[in-house]
Each structure stands twice: as C-alpha cells, then as structure tokens.
Amino acid sequence: MIDRRKFLKTGSLFTVASMFFSFGGQKLFALSSSKSIPNTTLNNGIKMPFLGFGTYSLLGDICVESVHQAILSGYRLIDTATIYGNEEFVGLGIKKSGINRADLFITSKVWVDDSGYQNTLKAFNTSIKKLGVEYLDLYLIHRPRGDVKGSWLAMEELYKQGKIKAIGVSNFELPQLEELLEYAKIKPVVNQIETHAFYHQHSSYKNLKKQDIQLEAWSPLAQGRNGLFTNKTLAEIGNKYGKSNAQISLRWHYQRGIVAIPRTEQKSHMIENLDIFDFELSDMDMKTITQLDLNKTQFPEWR
Numbered sequence: 342m343i344d345r346r347k348f349l350k351t352g353s354l355f356t357v358a359s360m361f362f363s364f365g366g367q368k369l370f371a372l373s374s375s376k377s378i379p380n381t382t383l384n385n386g387i388k389m390p391f392l393g394f395g396t397y398s399l400l401g402d403i404c405v406e407s408v409h410q411a412i413l414s415g416y417r418l419i420d421t422a423t424i425y426g427n428e429e430f431v432g433l434g435i436k437k438s439g440i441n442r443a444d445l446f447i448t449s450k451v452w453v454d455d456s457g458y459q460n461t462l463k464a465f466n467t468s469i470k471k472l473g474v475e476y477l478d479l480y481l482i483h484r485p486r487g488d489v490k491g492s493w494l495a496m497e498e499l500y501k502q503g504k505i506k507a508i509g510v511s512n513f514e515l516p517q518l519e520e521l522l523e524y525a526k527i528k529p530v531v532n533q534i535e536t537h538a539f540y541h542q543h544s545s546y547k548n549l550k551k552q553d554i555q556l557e558a559w560s561p562l563a564q565g566r567n568g569l570f571t572n573k574t575l576a577e578i579g580n581k582y583g584k585s586n587a588q589i590s591l592r593w594h595y596q597r598g599i600v601a602i603p604r605t606e607q608k609s610h611m612i613e614n615l616d617i618f619d620f621e622l623s624d625m626d627m628k629t630i631t632q633l634d635l636n637k638t639q640f641p642e643w644r
C-alpha cells in the first residue's frame with residue numbers, strides 16, 4: 342500500500358505550487374511544463390529529454406503514484422527495466438496521468454536472463470504488454486552478459502519493424518562497446534552508465550562523445566551515497582545560485598551534455614529536480630566539481 346501520509350505531505354507542497362501557478366507564477370509554469378526540459382538529438386535523429394524519471398525500486402502503489410505525479414510535474418522520459426519488476430505499475434502510472442503516449446519517452450531494458458535472439462524478442466513483447474504500450478522509445482541491453490550479439494540482432498529487428506524508436510546499451514565498458522560495434526548494423530544511440538559527482542567516467546565520456554553515442558547517467562545523484570546531499574563543495578556552489586546539492590549535480594550533468602534520470606518518491610523532490618534550467622554553472626564551478634571525482638563506482642555490490 343502507498344504511504345498516504347507521505348504523499349499527503351508532499352502532495353500539499355504541490356497544491357501550494359499549483360496555487361502559485363494559478364496566481365500567475367511564472368517560475369512554476371516553467372517547472373510544470375515539459376517544454377522546459379531540453380532535448381538531445383540521438384544519432385538516429387530521435388529526440389530524447391535531457392532529464393527523466395528513474396523508477397528503480399519503486400513498486401506497487403508507490404510506483405503508480407510516483408510515475409503519475411512525475412508526469413504531472415513535467416517529466417516525459419520514464420526509465421524502467423524488466424529486472425525492476427515494476428513495468429506494470431509504471432504502465433498504470435502512465436495511464437493514470439492521461440498523457441498522450443506520443444508525448445512520452447519510455448525506456449526499458451532487457452535483463453541478462455533474457456539474453457539471446459528469441460529470448461529478447463519475447464522479453465520485449467512482455468515488457469510492452471506490461472507497460473500497456475505498443476512501442477518503446479528506447480530499449481537497452483541492461484548488462485553486457487550472456488548472448489549480447491543475439492540480443493542486439495533481435496533489437497535491430499524490432500527497430501526495423503518500428504516497435505522501438507531507438508536502441509542502445511547500458512553498463513558497457515569500452516571494449517564491450519567496441520565488440521558490439523564490430524557486428525552492429527545499427528549503432529547504439531545511448532550507453533546508460535553510472536555517472537555522478539563522485540564518478541565522472543572520463544574515458545567513457547570522451548569516447549561516447551567521439552562515437553556520437555549519448556551518455557545517460559544512472560544514479561545521477563549517487564543515491565545520496567558518500568554524502569552527496571550534504572557535500573560541502575556542492576553546497577557552497579549551490580549557495581551562490583540558491584540551489585540544492587541535488588540541483589547542482591543535475592545541472593552539472595546537463596552542462597556536460599549528459600541525460601540524467603533521478604528517482605524520487607517525493608513530489609517536492611520531483612519539482613526540485615526539474616528546476617535546473619534557469620541558471621548556469623560557471624566554468625570555475627564546473628572545474629571545482631571535477632575535483633570531486635573519486636574515479637570509482639559507488640556501487641561495488643552491483644559489479
């Protein structure tokens with residue numbers, strides 16, 4: 342069951358925000374309009390929002406309500422995966438929002454257990470059924486394990502059939518990407534990898550730019566690990582602009598040309614995380630954040 346008290350608390354914040362809008366508040370208008378989220382153009386010409394909504398670990402009513410509220414707040418990119426076990430709930434949240442399918446950018450991912458040509462075709466069909474959609478905007482190989490080539494060929498086939506608008510990979514290191522590029526007839530549009538203020542992914546960042554493959558950051562807030570939300574350096578930068586550590590982190594991703602998909606169950610955080618397009622970090626701020634790089638994962642248990 343959904344934690345109603347938590348939603349009432351955060352929901353009331355949204356009510357205040359809505360009142361602000363109804364009194365002509367320009368700033369909120371910018372927040373609640375998806376038009377305020379800029380797009381990147383992928384290497385196949387498809388447009389993808391630079392900021393989206395992550396759904397890892399959101400389940401049941403909490404997931405339905407979070408996705409619904411995220412869409413109402415202005416998010417259009419929704420990131421899920423078979424392994425999250427929540428595609429059905431994500432689909433219900435989308436349905437509840439009443440939004441036009443064409444206005445959304447929905448990503449899912451094929452899990453390791455479903456690698457290989459036939460398994461991937463089957464997994465894709467299960468995913469769209471659970472999500473209640475006819476096509477995906479982006480489908481990713483979640484991890485480079487098992488029969489990656491078979492999965493990729495199946496994804497190319499689905500892409501040709503128009504059932505996926507764009508295909509890509511996740512958690513691919515450079516050699517794994519090189520190997521895929523040797524047989525791929527269609528180049529991946531995205532590599533979704535762990536990237537945040539403490540892990541800048543310098544070599545992948547450079548290589549993906551060179552290859553014209555969009556870097557998408559998973560755990561763009563490092564799930565708050567290593568004290569991201571209280572980090573002094575981020576806070577000092579944030580004080581100059583009246584922004585939180587989360588907002589500085591997300592703005593930093595955007596200025597590096599990275600797509601970020603923060604997750605939150607809280608309406609106030611959904612709104613806060615969207616409010617990053619009205620200021621610009623200086624070159625000096627960007628350099629200062631460079632010094633936070635620990636050049637290693639914050640999620641060793643997922644390796």
Ligand SMILES: NC(=O)c1ccc[n+]([C@@H]2O[C@H](COP(=O)([O-])OP(=O)(O)OC[C@H]3O[C@@H](n4cnc5c(N)ncnc54)[C@H](OP(=O)(O)O)[C@@H]3O)[C@@H](O)[C@H]2O)c1
Nearest residue numbers: 395396397420559560561562563564587603604605606610
């Ligand atoms: N491809 C992959 O292998 C892979 C791996 C991991 C994640 N992902 C994707 O990336 C998405 C994002 O990563 P993630 O979910 O691991 O972590 P994340 O987005 O880096 O962090 C989520 C955490 O940050 C908190 N938070 C969010 N906004 C906040 C704010 N403004 N102030 C304070 N706290 C805030 C959330 O708590 P509250 O709910 O309390 O706000 C939550 O605990 C996932 O949901 C998933 O879609 C993909």
